Structures are given as structure tokens and as C-alpha cells.
Amino acid sequence: MRAENTEVSRTVRGASRPTAGAGTGAGRRRLAALGGERQGAARRRVAGRVSPLIALCLLVLLLFALCAIFAGPLAPHDPTAQDLRARLRPPLGVAGGARAHPLGTDPLGRDILSRLLYGARVSLAIGFAGALIGLAIGTLCGLLSGFLRGPIDEAIMFLVDVFLALPFLVLALTAIAVFGNGLTVLILLAGFSGWAGYTRLARGQVLGVRERQYVLAARALGASPPRLLLRHILPNIVAPLIVLATFELTSVILLEASLSFLGLGIRPPTPSWGSMLGEGRTYLHTAWWIGVFPGLALMALTTAISLLGDWLRDVLDPTLRG
Amino acid sequence: MxxxxxxxxxxxxxxxxxxxxxxxxxxxxxxxxxxxxxxxxxxxxxxxxxxxxxxxxxxxxxxxxxxxxxxxxxxxxxxxxxxxxxxxxxxxxxxxxxxxxxxxxxxxxxxxxxxxxxxxxxxxxxxxxxxxxxxxxxxxxxQKGVGTGPYRIVRLAAKDQLALERFEGYWEEQPPIKTLTFRVIPENAARVTALLNNEVQIITNIPPDQVRTIRGAANVEIRDIPLANAHVLRYNAKHPVLKSAQLRQALNLGIDRKLLIDTLWDGRAVQMRSHQFAEYGPLYNPERPFTPYDKERARALVRESGYQGERITYRTQADYYTNGLQAGEAIVAMWKEIGINAEILLVSAGDREVPAESMVANWSNSSVLADPDGSPWRSWGQESGVQKNYWSADPKFNELGAEARRTLDTRKRYDHYQAMLDIWEREAPGTVLYIPVENYGVSKDVNWSPYPFYYSDFRAYNLSFK
Structure with a gap:
């Protein structure tokens, strides 16, 4: 009996791998191999494995989060207040720079530092909200797809394939043309940008655990499908999804930046790093500070999140554990 | 062609x-x-x-x-x-x-x-x-135009290049060059680099803030010229929010045009005496005051107009008009100071304007004839799109305009156009901002002058080399 069950489990897992592994991006491929059952132990070891680099990344993330939360008291000026007579002032330390505007001013005389602080709100809000929405939608679709199989599975996987075949930026531009470029639209767009990846991963994971003995046992004891899904399957597939979410977070932040860079993201005068970067582009020769500071902020934030995601993956992956 | x-x-x-x-x-x-x-x-x-x-x-x-x-x-x-x-x-x-x-x-x-x-x-x-x-x-x-001009079209060399060749049978003096090539280089930085490397001898459309990148170079210089064109705003006087003439007058009084010129244009755009161009000659009134800026009066008018703080959108593209977006953002901030709740509506080139929804939009009027019949009449007159969609003009405005364009008496025409400007300012279906300046980057050894239109004339009388 026991041997037979193991056999079934192996077959299903083996069959699920190519499907899950077909997702785009190296991160997703690696994640597909993640098992779910030994994460409790992994979590206990996290504390002992924080390298200085990871600590730095955490610090950066924390710093940006604090900037976003306390942008009001921290910012020396209203981020939308203009002073045309003080336009294009260089940052402190460069000839012509002044203490009033430590990072200089933009073409309308707005304070770059203040805009940077408030811009962190937009980037982080869209990043986290978008990643969470994507995680929720994708996980739900993946659970249903992997658990129910049959026509529903086929329908969802068909949608995933279609979605992944289309360049998302084009979809986003179309959606903005139709619905306008409000913050809500941007957050929803950010959410939808990653759902297919989560769906594929979740489905593969479900296929991997649905025939496990503890699931079969619960089923034999008469557990309802929702209880099976929520109590026995979901907790065992959540770790790789969280790792994927960190990778998606970066791409969502960059998506907002790209759209704002193209002038299609956050509406002026609300500051966003992407729109600041877009505006700064034409001034790189004459007023470099307009584009360089938001560029650096964006780079620091996405690098920190990527490194954290990578670290999280190592920690949660039993095959990489030394 | x-x-x-x-x-x-x-x-x-x-x-x-x-x-x-x-x-x-x-x-x-x-x-x-x-x-x-x-x-x-x-x-x-x-x-x-x-x-x-x-x-x-x-x-x-x-x-x-x-x-x-x-x-x-x-x-x-x-x-x-x-x-x-x-x-x-x-x-x-x-x-x-x-x-x-x-x-x-x-x-x-x-x-x-x-x-x-x-x-x-x-x-x-x-x-x-x-x-x-x-x-x-x-x-x-x-595809292949044929004219009598000093150059004939040779070929569309590539998608981004057009070559002209000197026409040896030209009736006037021959220009000193054999071929004239127009190239499309959309990126500012790439255009400036091409000029500095002497790949091209003339470049167009240098934004005012980028002029400094060329000023320091040894072999090239900036040649600028005020255009025969005015940057203007057009209000939708038929829109429920903007139907009060007092409110529209307030919008006009709330714009500090001098500040925009001094800062965004480095002082080089030209202030206008209402909607008039100096090239009108005898039809130009040099005594007419500059379009005024009066914050206090504007505030009072906003109060009198019964405006309730409704949102007013200011439609602009990001980079169609030079400084279009920056001026828009600055004007929206100035209007905020007189109690107007305005915001930028950023649109892209393909977005169609729905007249009933439009409120404030930026626009430009070219002085296509050195005469008020070219502008303002062509842009704001009876046949204009403005009167069709955005403004039910005082009939007197149209009567004066129609008569001015069929009389040969210069004095009468002058009076009529001045009276029309009075009506235009009172009804305030829009306003002038300034006459923009166009910057060209030119090799110092090329004697060539830009025109107030985008025409570039390479006839013999306007082209020689040092």
C-alpha cells in the first residue's frame, strides 16, 4: 500500500515538472523544483544565515519604506511646489548648489529631494500592491487549475499561455488608452502583469502535493475540497510563491517606472521616480541631477529586493541547503 | 512632396x-x-x-x-x-x-x-x-514633386533622409551647393552630437534649456528667431464650468506671462500686446498694453463668477509645443493661487479631442499672412473650429471681421481689428501666452538665416560660406 502510494506520488510529480518548468525566466525554472514539505525547518534556520550584504539590503528596503511612510515630515518642501526663479539649481556640493535644495531642483524649480521621498510612495505602493494582487490571483487560479484538473485546468492554462505570448507593455498601453492612467488602473495593471507566472508555479506545486499521503489521508477522512485546498495544500506550496513574489516586485516597480517614463504612468504633478527619470533624460547634459537621483534610487531599491529574493530562495530551497 | x-x-x-x-x-x-x-x-x-x-x-x-x-x-x-x-x-x-x-x-x-x-x-x-x-x-x-525651385528632388534616400540636388536651370542665381540633404534625427542629444561632429551643418528645434550645450562649442553657434506664431490657450466657453466670461477673464489675469518668458524661455520669447504680431505693419497697434497679469483682480473675478471649485483640466501633449508641458504645469500652479482647481490632462498625439469634454487646451496660432486676417481671424473667426465648437462669439466680432477682410481702407481695417481684440479680450475665449523662439544650431562657417516660419530657405541670397 505504502509503496504504491509513493509510486503514484512520484509519477504525478514527475509529470508536473515539465509544465511548471516551462515558465519564463530562470527564477521561475529554479523555483519549480522547490519542494514544499521541509520549509518549517528552513524557516528556523533563517536567522543564522543573514550575511552583511543581506543585512544591507534589508536596511535599504527599510530605509525606503520609512522614506515613503514619513515623506511628509522628512521632505523639506512640498513636492509639487514650484519656484520658477529657482529652476534647475544644482545639488549641494556642486557650484551653485544651496542648502535649501540639497539634491537640486527640476525645470519647474521643484525640490528633487522632496519629490524623491514622495516618489518612493508611488513606487512602493504600486510595487507591493501589484505583487500582492498578482500573488492572490495567480495562487487562486493555480490552486483551482491543479486541484480540479479537467476542462477548468485546460481553460486556465490556455489563458496563461495566451497572456504570456503577448508583450505585457503593449497590453498595458492599450489598457491605459481605454481606462486612463489613474493610480487604481496602474495598481491593477501591476497586479495583472505577474498573474500567469504565479498560476503556473502554483499549479505545478499543487500537482506535486495533491497525491501526497497527508492529502490523501485528509481526503479519506472526508475533508471537503475547500478544506483540503486551504488547510493541506496551500500551506505547503506558499514558500516558492513568496520567493517568486519578490522577483515580481522588482518587475512591477520597473513597470510603473517604464510607464511613467513614457509619460503614461502617474499623472503630473504627482512625483514618481519613473516620470522624474523621463524628464531628466533630456537634461542629462545640462542638469544631470534631475535624472540621476531617481535612477540611483530605483537601482538601489530593485537591487536590494532582487538580492533579498535570491537569498530567500536559497534559504527556502532544501536542495541548496548545505 | x-x-x-x-x-x-x-x-x-x-x-x-x-x-x-x-x-x-x-x-x-x-x-x-x-x-x-x-x-x-x-x-x-x-x-x-x-x-x-x-x-x-x-x-x-x-x-x-x-x-x-x-x-x-x-x-x-x-x-x-x-x-x-x-x-x-x-x-x-x-x-x-x-x-x-x-x-x-x-x-x-x-x-x-x-x-x-x-x-x-x-x-x-x-x-x-x-x-x-x-x-x-x-x-x-x-512621391516625386516637380517645381520651379532652386533644388529638385533626387531621391528619398532612406526612411529618414531626403536628398535634393541643385537645379541647373533655375531662373534666379544658383545656390553655392550641389546637394542639400534633410535628415531626421529625433533625439536632441544625437542631433547636437551630429552638429558638433560636423556630420550636419544645421540642426533644428533645440529646446531652450539645451542651448547651453552648444554655446560653449568652438565651431558652431546658436541662431534663434522669434516665430511668426503665438502659443495660446483656448477655453471651451460652452463648457458648463467655463461659461462665465468673468471666470475666463480671471484665468487670463492669473497667468504671469513675463515669469514664464524669463524662466522657461530664458527671457527670449516675446511678450504680446494682445493677439497682435508686429509684422502687421500699419495694422499693428504698438500702444496696446501687454496682456496683463493681476492676481488680486483675478481672485476677485473668480469669486464674482460663482465658481465653486470644480475641476478644470488643462490639455497638453508632453512634447508637442516647446515648453508646452512645463508652461502648462506652471500655469496650473499659478491658477491654484487665484483659487482655481486645475490639473494637467496629459494626452498623446493620437488622442482625439472631444469638444464637449474639453476645457482648457494649449494651441498655437501662426501668423500665416503678415496681416490680422492670417491670425487672429483665421484661428478665431467665424469659419474657425473655435467658433464651431468652443465659443459663441458676440455677433459684432464676426461682423467686424467679415467687413475688415473685404475693405481696402487700411485705417478702417485697423479700427475694426482693434475693436475685435477688445471683444476677444472681454469674452476671453482664450488668451495669448507669448511668441516662442526657435533655436537652430549652425556651423559658424555657414552664412544662413532662419526665418520666422519653419521654412528653411537655401536660395543663393540666403546661403554662402566663409
Whole structure:
């Protein structure tokens, strides 16, 4: 009996791998191999494995989060207040720079530092909200797809394939043309940008655990499908999804930046790093500070999140554990 | 390359060198009208102008220029089934064009047209070859245009390049260069680099804030010129929120135009005395005050107008007009100070404007004739899109305008146009901001002057080398 069950489990897992592994991006491929059952132990070891680099990344993330939360008291000026007579002032330390505007001013005389602080709100809000929405939608679709199989599975996987075949930026531009470029639209767009990846991963994971003995046992004891899904399957597939979410977070932040860079993201005068970067582009020769500071902020934030995601993956992956 | 169809800023840069007009507006000498394809012209009565054509002028394909070509040029534009609708607006006063003999043309207008000679020296009046167009058809003509100008079209070298070659049979002095190439380099930085490396000798459209990158270079310099164009705002006076003239006057009083000019334009854009261009000559009122800025009066008017803080959108593209977005953001902030809740509505090139929803939009008016009939009348008059969609003008405005364009009495026309400006300011369907300045980067060894239009003239009198 026991041997037979193991056999079934192996077959299903083996069959699920190519499907899950077909997702785009190296991160997703690696994640597909993640098992779910030994994460409790992994979590206990996290504390002992924080390298200085990871600590730095955490610090950066924390710093940006604090900037976003306390942008009001921290910012020396209203981020939308203009002073045309003080336009294009260089940052402190460069000839012509002044203490009033430590990072200089933009073409309308707005304070770059203040805009940077408030811009962190937009980037982080869209990043986290978008990643969470994507995680929720994708996980739900993946659970249903992997658990129910049959026509529903086929329908969802068909949608995933279609979605992944289309360049998302084009979809986003179309959606903005139709619905306008409000913050809500941007957050929803950010959410939808990653759902297919989560769906594929979740489905593969479900296929991997649905025939496990503890699931079969619960089923034999008469557990309802929702209880099976929520109590026995979901907790065992959540770790790789969280790792994927960190990778998606970066791409969502960059998506907002790209759209704002193209002038299609956050509406002026609300500051966003992407729109600041877009505006700064034409001034790189004459007023470099307009584009360089938001560029650096964006780079620091996405690098920190990527490194954290990578670290999280190592920690949660039993095959990489030394 | 059809000069009556390609009337855009970039189109006329090229076509101005391929085609000639009957009369030329001399931009280098106070906009005087001088002979070109017509060697002389004379009014015969109030509605007829007779022109004598220059002898021995040939088109690039060898056909001689005759009165039949002139007649064909204008008949083609004014034909009922013509697709050249933009060009039609310039010649709507025409009744008939007659080829009296091979070198004599008679143009009759429906009513006296005080600016007929101006029209013949202005946009869309470039003379085209009748026999050639009838033979090859308009499509082929648009691909490979043939004119009487100093350069002929050789080839569309690539998607982003057009080469012209000197026309050895030109009737006037030959220009000093054999080929003239127009290149499309959309990125500012790439354009500046191409100039600094001497890959090109002239570059266009340098944003005011980027001028400094060229100022320091040894071999090139900036040549700037105020355009025959005004950046303006257009209000939708039919919109429920903007239907109060007091509110619109307040919007006008709330804009510090001088501050915009001093900062965004580095002081080089030109302040306007209402909607007037200095090139009107005797029709220009140099005493008319600059469009005023008065924050206190604006605030009071906002209160009196019954405005309840409704959101007012300011429509602009990100980079269509030079400084368009920056000026918009600055104006929205100025309006905030007088109690107006305005915000930028950023649109892209393809977004269609729905007139009923539009509120404030930026726009520009070109002074296409050195006369108020070119602008403001062409932009704000009875036939304009503004009056169709956004403004029910005081009938007096249209009566004055209609009369001013059919009278030859300069004094009367002056009075009429001044009275029209009074109405325009009172009803405030929009406002002028300033006359923008266009910056060219030019190699120092090229003697060439830009014009107040986007035309670039490379005829012998405007091109030489040190």
C-alpha cells in the first residue's frame, strides 16, 4: 500500500515538472523544483544565515519604506511646489548648489529631494500592491487549475499561455488608452502583469502535493475540497510563491517606472521616480541631477529586493541547503 | 512632396526649396513683397489682380512655366472635389483665375480682398506643373514633386533622409551647393552630437534649456528667431464650468506671462500686446498694453463668477509645443493661487479631442499672412473650429471681421481689428501666452538665416560660406 502510494506520488510529480518548468525566466525554472514539505525547518534556520550584504539590503528596503511612510515630515518642501526663479539649481556640493535644495531642483524649480521621498510612495505602493494582487490571483487560479484538473485546468492554462505570448507593455498601453492612467488602473495593471507566472508555479506545486499521503489521508477522512485546498495544500506550496513574489516586485516597480517614463504612468504633478527619470533624460547634459537621483534610487531599491529574493530562495530551497 | 498638401512644419522646410510662389515675402527685408515667378502685378478695380509672369522659367522636368500652370495650381485647390482642404482655407476669397495669355494671369475675388498679394506669397501658393500632374496623377506627384525651385528632388534616400540636388536651370542665381540633404534625427542629444561632429551643418528645434550645450562649442553657434506664431490657450466657453466670461477673464489675469518668458524661455520669447504680431505693419497697434497679469483682480473675478471649485483640466501633449508641458504645469500652479482647481490632462498625439469634454487646451496660432486676417481671424473667426465648437462669439466680432477682410481702407481695417481684440479680450475665449523662439544650431562657417516660419530657405541670397 505504502509503496504504491509513493509510486503514484512520484509519477504525478514527475509529470508536473515539465509544465511548471516551462515558465519564463530562470527564477521561475529554479523555483519549480522547490519542494514544499521541509520549509518549517528552513524557516528556523533563517536567522543564522543573514550575511552583511543581506543585512544591507534589508536596511535599504527599510530605509525606503520609512522614506515613503514619513515623506511628509522628512521632505523639506512640498513636492509639487514650484519656484520658477529657482529652476534647475544644482545639488549641494556642486557650484551653485544651496542648502535649501540639497539634491537640486527640476525645470519647474521643484525640490528633487522632496519629490524623491514622495516618489518612493508611488513606487512602493504600486510595487507591493501589484505583487500582492498578482500573488492572490495567480495562487487562486493555480490552486483551482491543479486541484480540479479537467476542462477548468485546460481553460486556465490556455489563458496563461495566451497572456504570456503577448508583450505585457503593449497590453498595458492599450489598457491605459481605454481606462486612463489613474493610480487604481496602474495598481491593477501591476497586479495583472505577474498573474500567469504565479498560476503556473502554483499549479505545478499543487500537482506535486495533491497525491501526497497527508492529502490523501485528509481526503479519506472526508475533508471537503475547500478544506483540503486551504488547510493541506496551500500551506505547503506558499514558500516558492513568496520567493517568486519578490522577483515580481522588482518587475512591477520597473513597470510603473517604464510607464511613467513614457509619460503614461502617474499623472503630473504627482512625483514618481519613473516620470522624474523621463524628464531628466533630456537634461542629462545640462542638469544631470534631475535624472540621476531617481535612477540611483530605483537601482538601489530593485537591487536590494532582487538580492533579498535570491537569498530567500536559497534559504527556502532544501536542495541548496548545505 | 505636394506643396499644397504637405503644409506641416517639417514639410515646408523641404518644399520651400523645391517650389516658388508668384510673389515672395522677403523675410530678410521687413517682410516686403518682392517679385518671384511674377515679375509684376497690378490691381484692376477692387476685385481683380493681374500678374505678369517671368519669361523663360522652367520646371525641373523641362516644361516651361505658363499662365495655365498658375490657373491649374489654384483651381486644383479650390475644386469642389479637392482633397487639399487645408490649402483651401488660404484661397477661399477667390472667384476665378484666368490665363489671359501664356504670361498673364488674372485673379478675381468674390469681394475686395485686401491681402490678396499676401496670400500669393504665403502658404500653399506654390506653383505646380499642370501637364506633369495631369500625366502622372496626384499620387505620383506627391512621391516625386516637380517645381520651379532652386533644388529638385533626387531621391528619398532612406526612411529618414531626403536628398535634393541643385537645379541647373533655375531662373534666379544658383545656390553655392550641389546637394542639400534633410535628415531626421529625433533625439536632441544625437542631433547636437551630429552638429558638433560636423556630420550636419544645421540642426533644428533645440529646446531652450539645451542651448547651453552648444554655446560653449568652438565651431558652431546658436541662431534663434522669434516665430511668426503665438502659443495660446483656448477655453471651451460652452463648457458648463467655463461659461462665465468673468471666470475666463480671471484665468487670463492669473497667468504671469513675463515669469514664464524669463524662466522657461530664458527671457527670449516675446511678450504680446494682445493677439497682435508686429509684422502687421500699419495694422499693428504698438500702444496696446501687454496682456496683463493681476492676481488680486483675478481672485476677485473668480469669486464674482460663482465658481465653486470644480475641476478644470488643462490639455497638453508632453512634447508637442516647446515648453508646452512645463508652461502648462506652471500655469496650473499659478491658477491654484487665484483659487482655481486645475490639473494637467496629459494626452498623446493620437488622442482625439472631444469638444464637449474639453476645457482648457494649449494651441498655437501662426501668423500665416503678415496681416490680422492670417491670425487672429483665421484661428478665431467665424469659419474657425473655435467658433464651431468652443465659443459663441458676440455677433459684432464676426461682423467686424467679415467687413475688415473685404475693405481696402487700411485705417478702417485697423479700427475694426482693434475693436475685435477688445471683444476677444472681454469674452476671453482664450488668451495669448507669448511668441516662442526657435533655436537652430549652425556651423559658424555657414552664412544662413532662419526665418520666422519653419521654412528653411537655401536660395543663393540666403546661403554662402566663409
Amino acid at each position: 505636394d506643396p499644397a498638401d504637405e503644409l506641416s512644419n517639417v514639410g515646408t522646410r523641404v518644399t520651400y526649396n523645391v517650389y516658388d510662389t508668384l510673389i515672395r515675402r522677403d523675410f530678410l527685408d521687413n517682410n516686403k513683397l518682392v517679385p518671384a515667378l511674377a515679375r509684376s502685378w497690378q490691381r484692376q478695380g477692387e476685385t481683380v489682380l493681374e500678374l505678369k509672369l517671368r519669361e523663360g522659367v522652367t520646371f525641373h522636368n523641362g516644361d516651361p512655366l505658363t499662365a495655365a500652370d498658375v490657373k491649374f495650381t489654384f483651381d486644383r485647390i479650390n475644386a469642389p472635389d479637392s482633397t487639399l482642404s487645408d490649402a483651401q482655407g488660404y484661397f477661399s476669397t477667390f472667384k476665378a483665375v484666368e490665363a489671359v495669355d501664356p504670361l498673364t494671369v488674372r485673379i478675381e475675388t468674390k469681394e475686395p480682398d485686401p491681402v490678396l498679394e499676401q496670400r500669393l506669397a504665403s502658404w500653399a501658393s506654390w506653383i505646380v506643373p499642370k501637364a506633369y500632374i495631369e500625366r502622372v496623377g496626384p499620387q505620383e506627384f506627391a
